[in-house]
Amino acid sequence: MDEIPVEQIIRSRRRSIALVITPDGHLIVRAPLKAPVALIEKFVKEKNGWIRKKIGEIRQRPPATVHEYEEGEPFFYFGRMYPLHIVESGNNPIERTDRLCVCRTLLPDIRHRVKCWYMLEAQREIHARCMWFSMTTGYTPKSIRITxxxxxxxxxxxxxxxxxxxxxxxxxxxxxxxxxxxELVHLKQHDHSKKFWAKVKEIMPDYERRREWLRENERLLRI
Ligand SMILES: [Zn+2]
Structure with a gap:
């Protein structure tokens, strides 16, 4: 079997070697500062089967969304699809009805304007949702920012x-x-240890299913 080329070796103060497959299907190795290259190569060779399987999975996923901002193009909001609809005039420059209605006057700057709209919506909706979970779980963030x-x-x-x-x-x-x-659980438990996942599960017993969805579909969100 051919070996998959290593795109990059990132050395840091860590104890073990780990492999990372990037969302576009490249192989990155994380290694301790002094790990010999021969050891890294041996590790990669041993994991060749796993690497191939992972890269194969990634290649089968749908490609990242690239918007052209044409009439009827699908835009997503809380998982629901809203076709883009360019309107001549409206109460608001951008409005979500059963479609995502955008005023024609915004066309020259549409990419930026739609992004700003999403950001404002996220600010309100995700913030409110986060406050609700904060209240019910007792994990309180000092601030909630949209990036x-x-x-x-x-x-x-x-x-x-x-x-x-x-x-x-x-x-x-x-x-x-x-x-x-x-993220709320990370406020008290900063790693991804067993303890961390146990706390997530306590709040959200079916979190694994949701996590899997995110893994499989994250490319769709990467607009
Ligand atoms: Zn995390």
């Missing part, structure tokens, strides 16, 4: 705040909820 992150749907900052990518609002509500719970 432009492309790869990470949620993250936790060292000052006790949590961040969500506006892109998350395209996902179904139950997936948004999972990301919120995940």
């Amino acid at each position: 432009d992150a492309r790869q990470r749907w949620g993250s936790c900052s060292s000052d006790g705040g949590i961040n969500f990518s506006w892109r998350l609002i395209q996902a179904p509500l139950e997936i948004v909820d999972y990301v919120i719970v995940h």
Whole structure:
């Protein structure tokens, strides 16, 4: 069997070698600072079967969404599809009815304007959702921010705040909820240890199903 080329070796103060397959199907190796190259090569060779399987899975997934902003193009909001509809005039420059209605005057700047609209919606909706989970679980973030992150749907900052990518609002509500719970639990449990997942499960017994959905469909959110 041919070997998959290693795209990059990232060395850090870690104890073991780990393989990462990027969303576009490349292989990255994370290794301890002093791990010999021969050892890394041996490790990659041993895991060749696993690497092939993972890359195969990624290639079968649908490609990332690229918007052309043409009439009828699908846009997602809490998992529901809204075809883009260019209107001559309206009460608001952008309005969500059973379609995503955008005023023609916005066309020259449409990419930016639609993104700003999503960001404002995310600010309101994800914030409210997060407050609700905060109240029911007792995990309280110092701040909730909406970011432009492309790869990470949620993250936790060292000052006790949590961040969500506006892109998350395209996902179904139950997936948004999972990301919120995940980040809230990180406020007290910073790693992905067994203890962390046990706490997530306590709040959301079916989190694994939601996590799997996100893994399989995240490319759709990466607009
Ligand atoms: Zn995490």
